[in-house]
Amino acid sequence: MDVSVIPSRLGRIVTANGYSYQITPEDVLWLARSVHKEGREPTYASTIWAYFQRQAAYRRSASLASLVLAHSQPVNPEWRRDGRFCRSGGSSSTQPNCAPNILDQRAGNAVRPWGAIPAAARTAVLQAATAALPNPVPRATNFADQAVTQNFLRRNPDSRLISKVVSSQCPACNWYIAEGISRAWPDNFVRVDFDGTVSQSAPTVSPSTANTTLFSVLAFTGIAAATYWYLEQRKK
Numbered sequence: 001m002d003v004s005v006i007p008s009r010l011g012r013i014v015t016a017n018g019y020s021y022q023i024t025p026e027d028v029l030w031l032a033r034s035v036h037k038e039g040r041e042p043t044y045a046s047t048i049w050a051y052f053q054r055q056a057a058y059r060r061s062a063s064l065a066s067l068v069l070a071h072s073q074p075v076n077p078e079w080r081r082d083g084r085f086c087r088s089g090g091s092s093s094t095q096p097n098c099a100p101n102i103l104d105q106r107a108g109n110a111v112r113p114w115g116a117i118p119a120a121a122r123t124a125v126l127q128a129a130t131a132a133l134p135n136p137v138p139r140a141t142n143f144a145d146q147a148v149t150q151n152f153l154r155r156n157p158d159s160r161l162i163s164k165v166v167s168s169q170c171p172a173c174n175w176y177i178a179e180g181i182s183r184a185w186p187d188n189f190v191r192v193d194f195d196g197t198v199s200q201s202a203p204t205v206s207p208s209t210a211n212t213t214l215f216s217v218l219a220f221t222g223i224a225a226a227t228y229w230y231l232e233q234r235k236k
Contacts, residue, residue: 001026001029002113003024003026003028003029003114004025005114005115006025006028006029006114007126008025009195010022010023010024010025010028010129010130010194011023011129011130011131011192011193011194011195011197011199012192012193012194013052013055013056013064013190013191013192014190014191014192015056015189015191016186016188016189017189019056019059021055021056021060021061021064023064023129023192024063024064024065026063026065027063027064027065027068027129028125028126028129029065029114030064030065030069030075031048031051031064031065031068031125031128032114032117032121032122032124032125033074033075033109033110033112033117034047034051034068034072034074034075035047035048035121035124035125036117036120036121037072037074037075037105037109038072038074038143038174039173040173041120041121041124042173043173043174044120044121044124044125045124045128045133045134045135045136045202046136046137046140046143046163046174046176047143047174048124048125048128048133049128049133049135049136049137049140049190050137050140050141050142050143050176051064051067051068051071052064052128052135052190052192053137053138053139053140053141053182053190054067054071054141055067056189056190057141057179057181057182057190058181073097074105074106074109075106075109075110077110079092079097079098079106080103080106080107080110081103081106081107085098086103128192128199129194130192130194130197131191131192131193131197131199132194132197132199133199134199134200134201134202135187135188135190135191135199135200135201135202136163136201136202137162137163137176138162138185138186138187138188138189138190138201139160139162139178139182139183139185139187139189140162140163140176140177140178140182141177141178141179141181141182142159142176142177142179143174143175143176143177144174144175145173145174145175146164146175149161149164149174149175149177152177153177156179156180158179158180158183159177159178159179159180159183160177160178160183161175161176161177162176162177162178163175163176164176187201188200188201
């Protein structure tokens with residue numbers, strides 16, 4: 001896996017109670033592979049920040065990449081053709097999420113080089129890793145589609161819904177939740193520090209707002225594009 005094309009100068013995930021984790025190019029690559037398959041562009045920032053906050057909530061010393069690989073179905077080896085869920089006789093082998101075309105997509109995504117990942121996903125991850133992407137889901141440490149999330153909330157009454165999208169354009173978009181471990185955090189408990197520049201939380205919107213404008217704060221502005229261009233130029 002060649003990560004030499006990814007900028008090595010990246011920020012650290014930090015918390016108000018002293019946790020710190022250095023983001024690596026490998027983390028950036030797996031995050032980008034994950035987010036562009038986990039949902040549409042308006043949810044990229046939410047997915048990235050849910051992973052940052054999950055990494056911090058459990059004060060993980062293992063890599064962020066390993067967390068993404070274990071949690072994100074589009075990149076999780078257990079959900080590939082030879083993984084324990086989708087292999088012949090596996091617990092989900094006859095389910096739609098183990099259909100041959102889905103397995104083909106996962107196999108391709110697992111080896112997708114940086115330059116073949118959609119630019120919007122690469123931009124979002126690099127922004128987040130350099131403290132330039134506001135956090136739209138403070139406290140969120142988990143996510144899933146609507147049905148899985150609702151079931152999780154029923155089984156975990158100490159968890160709370162942070163944000164959701166209900167839209168004909170995004171019927172399978174993930175919903176984001178705060179678990180008991182993170183519910184009491186202030187908005188900026190988890191941040192990214194990039195050479196002294198610290199990320200901020202985006203304006204909060206009630207999770208009952210059921211349309212795609214919920215994630216309008218995630219639109220990639222000219223500043224975002226310029227940030228991405230600058231980071232790309234640094235490696236030349």
